[in-house]
Every structure is written in C-alpha cells, then in structure tokens.
Amino acid sequence: MLHRFRCAISNAGHDMLSGHVEVDETVFGGVRHGKRGRGAGGKVLVAVAVELLSPKGFGRCRLQIIPNAETETLKAFIQKHIKAGSTIYTDGLTSYPSATKDEYIHHGTSISGSGKDANEVLPGVHRVAALVKRWLMGTHQGSFEEDHLQAYLDEFVFRFNRRKSAHRGMLFFRLIEQCVAMHPMRFRELVANPKPKNEKQEFAVPSNLRNKAPASLDISVPTHPWRSALP
Template sequence: MKTPEASFFEWQRQFGSEIDCLNHLKHIRWPTGFICPRCSCEHSYQLTTRDVYECSQCHKQTSVTADTVFHGSRIPLAKWFWAIYFLGSDKGSISALRLSKLIEVNWRTARLILSKLRTAMGHRDSLYRLSGLIEIDDAFVGGKRKGKRGRGAAGKTPVLIAVESKGKRAGFIAMQAVDSVCHEAVNDFVARHLNAQQEVHTDGLAALNIIDNTQQHEARVTPSELVDEWLPWVHIAIGNLKAFLLGTFHGVSGKYLQEYLSEFCYRFNRRKMEKEIPNRRLNLAIIHAPVHSY
C-alpha cells in the first residue's frame, strides 16, 4: 500500500503541536473509537489529567501510547514525531548530536530515540526473506587502528551481507553484525534472511560453505580484478554502507553497529519510495511493540 509522501511544510502543518500528534496517534490506533485491549469493550471514560482511557467494563486503564515505541516515554510526542521526520528526510541519516540540537533535547535522549527507531526498523525488515539469485559476502567495519588491515584487523566488526541480484539492479538487502565469520554465524544469518533453496553466489571463503546445506550454493575463488563481475551488487552495497557510516557518523563502534545496519537496510530496501519514509517510520512506531532501552 502506498504511503503518503511527506514534505517539511506538510509535516509542520500536520504535526505542529502536541495535540496534533496525540490526535493523529488516536486516529491511527483507534480509527472507529477506543477498543479495550483486554476485553474489546468499546466504551470508556477518558481521564484527561493523564490522557488515559479507562474501560467501562473491565476498568483497565490504557494510554494512547501503550504498546507503541512511544510507550513509557516522557519525551513529548511532538519531539518524537519530528525526530522521525528528520531521521527519514535525508539520505545520509542524522547523528544524535545533530538531532539533539534540532528537537532541543540532550544527546542521551536523542541517542535513545534513534536507537529505538532503528531497532524497530530492523524488526520490520526481519519479516522479509530474500529470494532468487543472492550474493553473499562479508565485510569488516570499524574505526581505524594501527596494525593489520582487512580480515582479522583489530577493532573492526565483521558483517555478513546478502543482496538480491536482479540483473541490472539490486533487490532487497540484509546485513548482520557477527562476532566472527564462522559456520555457526553464517548458518544463522542464512536462516534468518533467506528462503530455502535459493541460488547463492559467494567468493569461496571456507566459512561460507555451510550455505550448501540449505541453498543452491556456488562458490567461486575469484581474482580481485574480477570479483566485481561475480559479486557486483554486494560489493556496491558494502561501499555504500561504509560511505553511509563515515559520512554522517564518522565511524561506529561494534556495540551499536547493528542499529546502523538496520537503518541502512531499511533505507536501501525503500529507496524507490524515499519521500514516503517519514510516514512509513511513523506508522511503524505506532504499530511496533515498546522497545526497551539498555
């Protein structure tokens, strides 16, 4: 289903106040009126002092933000809604420092908002399974440190990447940060992100041989000058990922890397509907279960 596009001025007009955001949330959650999540009763009393609805039958009290990403948050909805817009309005994403200035919160609060939204994005894309011809490779991401480069370099986190090859274009993509590129990690990645018995191309790395068990796997040891012919799209994805991480965030630690991978994949998989992304993220935040901070 096509989601409405969002311009800066339209977003400002639609969500210019806390009441606007609250009314939108009510409309999306209860389009025909309040429904009790416990007994499905449609009658309630509104406790205006806390903006909570009490079911007239079972007396369960339910807030408008219950069972959403906004659940339990003391951050005004208007700031949440604008964070969602700023996160989705630019190809290069947004840093916590920049967001903190735009919505006037401290860095930790901005970081928490972004973390919850990125986690929800990752959960959304985890529902999909890649199919058709799929390229799989690994990459190493992290800050610069002295010493060995590439595989096994200190301070870098290994990432498994899978991209659907659609001939002259790439299809959907999946990325997962792992402790090491080993049979166990590769097997888990394939089970999470691929349908069974797909045609899979890899570069012949021994750890990827486990893919034979569930897929139609073809591994080819390829000279560096020919690798882009065998695995063109996955290498483009790796290059774009590194530019994404360095351009906006100037590098990412391994602890939070999966959040950024989730955002990158979410954007990549919806690159043809870029102007819809803010509204898609808003809908996702409303239907997604609460994301607990850590």
C-alpha cells in the same frame, strides 16, 4: 528519538531475500596496523546479502554483525535472511559450501583464482558495503560506537530497500506504523553503555576558547562611528 526509530525498524518483521543472492562479509572500523580483512583485530565483522536482479541491478539487502566467518555463524545468517531454494553466490571461503548445503544452490568463486577483483566477482555486496560505509562517514561523520552499529545498519537497510519507492510518503507511514507496533522502551534500553546518574563528567572550557562578542560590538568603545549618538 532516532534510536527509538532504529529500534522499531530492527524489531519489525522482514520478508526474506530470494532468487539470486550474493553473500559476503566486510569489516567496519578505523585504519589500524596489522592484519586486514577477515580476522582483523579491533574491527567489527558484518555479513552482507544482496539480491541480484535480471538483467541487471540490485534488489534488497541485509546487514548483520557476526562474531566470525565460521560455518555455523554464516549458516545462521543465511537461514535467517534468505529463503530456502535460492541461488547464493559467494567467494571461495571454505565455510560457505557447508553453510548452504542441502537448502540452497551455491556458486563459490575463488577471488585469487578468478583473475578478477573482488568487486567484479561480487559486485552487489561490495557496492552495498561501500555505500553504507560512505553513509556512516558522511551523514554521521563516523561517530558511531560498535555497540550501536547494528542499529545504524538497520536504518541503512530500511533506506536502501525503499530507495525506488514511487510514493515517498509511504516510507514515513511504514516507519510510524512500526513505531506504533513497537513495545515501549526506556532510555537505559536504548543506550548501550548507560552511565550511573551520580556519575557526572565535567568539561572545563579554557577562557581563551569561550565565546566572546566581537570587538566591533563592544559598546564601551566610543570610537566606532556606528556607536555615536545621532545629532
């Protein structure tokens, strides 16, 4: 049922971000040796966009899995989620100037040349990235598969963008509204890697790990005073 809700969220129409928007990428995945950041092996690259409010604070966000951080990929993400004419703030990645050319006002800042930490240059995207990772590790205990990650990201965006709603019941109403508008989905459409029906996985539980009644509840032992018959 939760995946049905997430599918309804991901298929619903969304207003585009506008105004001043930060854009960056982050990686999802366990701790592994080797290259860090962009291009890290065995991890998932996710694009992040966050509205900046005046004089301070953050507005709505968008999260989307992307295959790489090349110009055409980032351009497609930006055009899909950010309204043309908006001002976009990024780091010094060379893909961004071409990705935002002609349609957006772009301000890029080299992290290494600024003398500041990345979370100081782009506080919005780093705050959202930290929150979603903490949410996945806390609420979901980190038990998600790469094939289902986008669905979890969509759920987080739905929650984050409505975090200041004065009428909490409207969140439930909007979710049900989206579920009603959503086309029916079968189980095999919800799961990323469905197993054939004839493939069963047996789990043998060792005898020493099986649930047993505590010794104090053993009715065959007459020595327990609470088991003695009343006079």
